[in-house]
C-alpha cells in the first residue's frame with residue numbers, strides 16, 4: 171500500500187478514520203507539512219514523538235477548525251481574540267491559557283498550563299479538521315533535527331513507514347512555519363518568527379512587538395533552541411564568495427561563481443519566493459560530500475526575519491563535527 175495519497179475527499183475521510191483510531195496522518199498546511207494526531211489522546215500524541223525520534227517532549231501546536239473551537243479549549247484575553255480574528259485562518263500560532271476542563275492530552279502541552287493553538291488556512295488541513303472533528307496536534311512532519319518538509323515526498327523520505335497516510339497537497343505555499351506569539355499577557359511576546367511578518371502584526375496592533383529572544387531568562391519556547399532547524403552540512407552565513415568544495419545557497423543577483431551544487435532561493439530577490447523555497451533547497455543541497463553550504467546575505471525585513479532565524483539555527487548546530 172502506498173503511504174502517499176492524493177488529498178481528495180475520499181482519502182481525507184480515510185485519514186480522519188485513521189486519526190480517530192489514534193494513528194498518525196501527515197497533511198499539508200500552508201506553512202509546512204504537519205504530522206497529525208488526535209490531540210485528546212495521550213497515546214496518539216506519544217506516537218508523534220516516537221515517529222519523529224524526539225528525545226524530549228516539546229509542547230506541540232494544536233490545530234483547530236475555528237476560533238470557537240479554540241475558545242472551547244483555552245482562555246482568550248481580549249488581545250488574543252483580536253489577534254485570532256485578524257489572522258485566522260492563517261499561519262499565526264497563539265499560546266493561550268488552557269481551560270482546566272479541556273480534553274487535551276497533557277503530553278501535547280508537555281505538562282504546561284498553556285497551549286499553542288492555530289487555525290490553518292490550507293483547504294486540505296481544514297477538510298481534515300472538519301472530517302475528524304478532532305483538535306489535531308501537529309508538529310512539522312520531519313525526523314527530529316531535520317529541516318521541515320514542504321512537499322509530500324520530504325515527509326515520505328523522513329517518516330514514510332511510520333505514518334498511516336501522507337496526504338499530498340502539493341508544495342507548501344509559504345514554506346516557513348507559523349509565527350508563534352505568547353498571548354497570555356497584556357502584551358503579546360514573539361516566541362518564534364515565521365510566516366506572518368512581525369511588521370504585519372505590529373501594524374494590526376498599532377504597537378511594537380516584544381521579542382522573547384531579547385528577554386532575560388530561559389527561552390519560553392523550546393523551538394528557540396539554537397540548533398532546532400539543522401541540515402547535516404555546516405552553514406556559512408553572510409557568504410560573499412564560495413570557497414572550494416562549498417555548495418551555494420544564493421539570493422538575488424549577482425551570484426558569486428560557484429561549483430555545483432548551487433540553488434538560488436530567489437533570483438529576483440523576492441523574500442516570499444525565498445521562504446517558499448528555503449527548506450526544499452536546504453534538503454537538496456545537503457548531499458553526501460557537501461560539508462559546507464555558503465549562504466549569501468538575505469535582508470532581515472519582512473519574511474527575511476524568519477528566514478534568517480532558521481538559517482542562524484541551522485548554522486548553530488554543534489553536533490555536525
Ligand code: TXA
Pocket residue numbers: 199201202203204205228229230231261263265279282284285286308309310311346347348349350361362390391392393394
Ligand atoms: O507552521 C507550523 O507551525 C507547523 C505546521 C505543521 O502547523 N507546526 C509546527 O509545530 O511548527 P512544531 O510542533 O514543530 O512547533 C511547535 C513550537 C515549538 O517551538 C514549541 O516549543 C512551541 O511551538 N510551543 C508549543 N506549545 C507551546 C507553549 N505552550 N508555550 C510555548 N511554546 C510552545
Ligand code: MG
Pocket residue numbers: 309310318
Ligand atoms: Mg519542527
